[in-house]
Amino acid sequence: MDKIGILTFHYSNNYGGVLQAIALQNTLIELGYDVEVINYIPQNYKPYNIIGNLGIRKNIFLNKLNNLNIFNMSKKIKIMNKYCDSIINKFNIYREKNMCLSEQVDEDSLLSILNNYSAIIVGSDQVWNPSQRKSPIYFLDFVDKYKGKKISYAPDSTIKDVNNEDLSRLNKALSEFNYISVRNDHSNEFVKTVINKEVEIVADPTLLYDFENVEKARDEEHEYILTYVLGKEINGSHNKAIEKIRNKYGNIPVYSIKIPTMNFEFSHFADKVFYDLNPDEWISMFRNAKFIYTDSFHGVLFSLKYHKPFLAYYTEKLRATRFIDLGKRYGIDKYIVQNISDIDDNKLLDILPDFNTIDKIIDLQKESSLKFLSKALSE
Incomplete structure (x- = not known):
């Protein structure tokens, strides 16, 4: 063949x-x-391409560790390298397997x-x-x-x-x-x-x-709001966006997924941060979330795939085109915003996406x- x-x-x-x-x-x-x-x-x-052993992402990461009162520099670097090496190893194993x-x-x-x-x-x-x-x-x-x-x-x-x-x-x-x-x-x-x-x-x-047989992620036994943020902060702040979501969905834990090639830092708005999920665990976190907050193209697609209420946003010009197209293509414009005021203006937390219509569009x-x-x- x-x-x-x-x-x-x-x-x-x-x-x-x-x-x-x-x-x-x-x-x-x-x-x-x-x-x-x-x-x-x-x-x-290079797998450390954006983090960089001596690059700006490393400095951001170390500054965040400073805020956690981890004063010993060798301990900071050890923690950072642990997360970086773990996620890179998990991705490599996942590729080899799948x-x-x-x-x-x-x-x-x-x-x-x-x-x-x-x-x-x-x-x-x-x-x-x-x-x-x-x-x-x-x-x-x-x-x-x-x-x-x-x-x-x-x-x-x-x-x-x-x-x-x-x-x-x-x-x-x-x-x-x-x-x-x-x-x-x-x-x-x-x-x-x-x-x-x-x-x-x-x-x-x-x-x-379908991605049917995926490994179960850690700590997903209870309800949680999932955040998956790759780029800049929403206009108006993540904290205010999360506050609005919690006012609607309850004071449940906020989990944040990070990747080393993007926004690799501690999330001040999250109760728990995951730095080293493999892709199956990532899918599982989306599949079991109560609500999803993201600026990721694939974050939106997996929200639609698993019928999850979501709030998507974009602030950067290079992200705008794909989100504008997603909004038009699947009839979800109101759930994709540029700033905090759009959340209330669109009443997007009050009305669930029409997943039946979205499914029909996806099927076609x-x-x-x-x-x-x-x-x-x-x-």
Whole structure:
């Protein structure tokens, strides 16, 4: 049987990135294909990339430990390294267990394995974001060195705008794709700008796959509000947002999940912080929460998936596009805000999302997405 390769952001210690890769892999297996996640890891990638052994994130972390009256510097560093090493190890074990991985390759060795695959699927995740557009990797721009089929599944361009200096090269690369799909309107506009072509908008892979057999997370026996925050604080403060949620849902514990590549610091608004959950435990925390507060794209999708009332927000420009699209696509605009005043104005804590309608939208999108994959791989 011909083998399909998936080329995506599978390697970072990020829950959404890992789970979307596994979801696409397992969806293709369910469709009857032999699949591998191409284990491409850029040469400049480091698991401590943003924390940095001497970087700003480490300084933030140490300052937070100062506030906990841990005065011994060696003890602070030991605590920090413990959490960092634990989460990185858990992600590595999870990938090895759940991904069908190729041999590890980088920019120099990727070409040596490309023709092991009759088709390569690029995506999902933000593989076409501006930081990737000068690299050939996620645009499969390998001149004539790859002979198989080129497909994209639900990549996100982050923004629709394209620099003129990149336009010609991107036009050549995307014109050579056999099938293109994206995951939102602004990515469709990006493709249209580059090759003047409307393409299909499909569901994120995490909506295609059930994730039925997941490991149970720790400390989820009782009711709790779950927070999963990756970026900047909401306008008006997290404390006020959590206060409003608790006024509605009761004075129950607030749990916070962190990842080392993002907002790795103690959450002053949380009763308990989880630094080293594996992806199954992350899913379990979402599945069992009473309410979810997040600025994460996949945080919203898993809230919808498990019918959880939620409050999502964005403050940064680069996060805005994906949340605006989510609001429009699933009819959840009122539950996605930019500041504290929107919570009361939208009365979002008083009315539950219409999960029956949302399920119907997802089912239709899932059906068309599976048809896209089947057609792209069979023709």
